[in-house]
Amino acid sequence: MLNQFVAPDLYPAAPEIFLLAMACVILFVDLLASQRRWITPFLSVASLVGAALLTVLTASEFSVLTFSNTYINDALSSFLKLLTYLSVATALIYGRGYLRERNLDKGEYYLLALFATLGMMVMISANHFLVMYLGIELLSLSLYAMVAMDRESVRATEAAMKYFVLGALASGLLLYGMSMVYGATGSLEISVVAQALEQGAVNKTVLVFGLVFLVSGIAFKLGVVPFHMWIPDVYHGAPTSVTLFIGSAPKLAGYALAIRFLVSGLLDLAVHWQTMLLILAVFSIVLGNLAAIAQTNIKRMLAYSTISHMGFMLLALTAGVQGGNTTLAFPAYITALYYVVAYVLMALASFGMIILLSRKGFEAEELEDFKGLNKRSPWFALMMLILMFSLAGIPFFIGFWAKFAVLTVVVASGKVAVAVFAVIMSLIGAFYYLRVVKCMYFDSPRDMTPIQAGADLRILLSINSLAVALLGVFPQKVIFLCQYVLVRTF
């Protein structure tokens, strides 16, 4: 038996190994250098940069498998990982001052963030149902702890509990679904499952039964109706820097989860999962937009807006296959990828704005706190204006192109009625984004306290928001990149 053992090729997983090693190093450094508080954040961002370099170095033209075919390194994984580093690093930089003012900038925060990143990387590169599960758990457990970082806050603790209980339930659903897939196909390796399906010698009833649980699990992780219950509470209860973290990079991993399971693994069942996703998407768009109107807390409002945006993303995934015809598959999955990228960019900046307006002893999380921002800081009012109109899908901002691309694939797949429905809902959505603009521009400020935020936050946030505008004026590059990545992958 021993001579059959082959040492796995570690090269394709070099970024993950590096990040893990760095996390352990930072753990020690943080203990030793507890007086120098800048060291941990600095090292964390540096390790992300290092991981990015390694990812670029190990990126390959073709898909490379390792660890007995359970781990994959392809164009999609490299692309999503790079975006994940970028988004995590941005979130860490945005949150630094916020955490310091609240005495939350402990080393654990950065470590948990790094472990969460590792979890996302594992998810992104998983070629095996169980490896995916490991990634999800690593990510989720880190996030539960991050939400509860502020021990004194009752709301945060409650949110963490709720997140944990529901998250555990979703993990259970996923595992149950996987067991069905294993029962039907005899394997949990994604490519083997796909082959088994293609050959047709599988029990479809069992598979579809399992699929229901898989889709539920995915829906939970993405936070779409009816598995969205945790989103408003967690977004609202968690410290804003954590909300920012949860609201951005994990969506990229969520996309990877959906693509690896549903497209790489179970594409032959597309008819079934497309219907399920369509229902989830439609309800998410309705509930997300309607419930957001009623919110006065901007974190909660953005939470509901996330739900509707993820619904839109799923809408794109439902357009891929029509009765065995897969000509739309590429456009549909490219669109979904583009949508996620655009959304993460916008979400980062909009939660960043909340952090920007907060200061020691003051959380700028009510809608009213944005009142009169144009008088306090015309520049950042303009940035928020860009973000809100972009989220509402108004041109010339990136959010418009994301929405446009989704509508195009949905209409192309013959679901004109769904498209009309979606645009009517996004009209309702426009209302609450406009309300933020109204507060900033039409109302008088409640207090004229100047904005107290570090230069790093100000500059990065401005770049982030301007990117939302500029990538809306010149959308071609990002769309092309998404196209390139997916064509290389499949």
Next chain:
Amino acid sequence: MSSHLLSLAIWVPILGALLVFVAGSERRATARWLALAVALAGLLVTIPLFTGFDRTQAGMQFVELSPWVGAFRINYFLGVDGISMLFILLNSFITVLVVLAGWQVIEEKQAQYMGAFLIMSGLMNGIFSALDGILFYVFFEASLIPMYLIIGIWGGPNRVYAALKFFLYTLLGSLLMLVAFIYLYLQSHTFNLLEWHQLRLDFIPQLLIFIAFLLSFAVKVPMWPVHTWLPDAHVEAPTGGSVVLAAIALKLGAYGFVRFSLPIVPDAAHYAAPMMIGLSLIAIIYIGFVAIVQADMKKLVAYSSVSHMGFVTLGFFIFNTLGVEGALVQMISHGFVSGAMFLCIGVMYDRVHSRQIADYGGVVNTMPKFAALFLFFAMANSGLPATSGFVGEFMVIMGAVRFNFWTGFAAAITLILGAAYTLWMYKRVVFGAVANDHVAEMSDINAREFLVLGLLAVAVLAMGLYPFPFTDVMHASVDNLLRHVATSKLL
């Protein structure tokens, strides 16, 4: 032929606006002089469009074409014909006046005010020159943003409601138009408008596309019964906002009918024509009566706009040269006249801070120069011969009579109604004894105000006395349009 005039007409005001934001945020004087310079530069670059225009050609001129979003075959495709070119000129001209009109009265955030109008102007030039569906849509929807801010920041007491109503009403229509564009793209594999004009479609898709377009453009025009946002927006908007809304923004909807609905889905347009004519007549007559009873001057002019725009839609849907050309002339004339009416009301509002007719009386005693100009515009608004208001209305009525006598007859009622509401308002505001102390304290218009109104008066008079240059420019394009409309595009 490669020329960048249209790009300049779009981007000079927009980039200039950014300059105004940056340089003018501290000092008001810098902001407004800079804004004036940008507006004049914007007007200057559009003049060669008129002088260099080939009147004999029906096709697009000054064309610019370069790929924009390759993944969806969206091009940065600009060009004008005899129809759209005039609106670009009108828009750039009105922008200069609007900058002048906001010279002193805007006290808060003047740089942002001027910047917003300049951006608006650039975007609207974009709408009129875009020949790519999505490029058009992008400009069309983006232009909502500055207008929303203009109404909401510098508007009257109920500005928040009016701004939101304006935005959501318009967005509803335009989103459905987007779906229609996507459908057309999937049929034709292009967003090129000129190719859409050649596209053949079944009747049902045509009808659905027509409805989607109708929702979008009818709100913009605005046609009865989706006009209710307009009085609110006009009343609450600052003077400059009202002027831009009335003079340019309302034209976008009518322009949309000419550029999209009629040539792309002609069979559906013919099918829906009786309904469109009916709605137009309701707007002309019913809204005319509504205008008579208004107590607020701005509301009165707003309703009169709806009524006048009814003429435009009527002219389009009777499908003859006289009707279409009359409608186009009416659009431009209405741009001048309604803009002037709102400026006149603004002049009085700046002094008395009231728009209620009842708060005035005997203005002629304190402001004789102003009263004379106001009278001229009031006459133009009621369609007096020798003013531009007459030309368009008369052409449309002639066209309508040729189409059907009773339609023309009904449309002609407006000549009575228009005179009734405008002149009655004028009488109550301007004539009689000085009504109260506020009116007694009014000072006559200063040189700047005189310049603004004087320029408009010259334009109104010139167009009324000698409309030939305007109709001559559009003639070839209108014939071409009607040829498109007359050919069935059914599969």
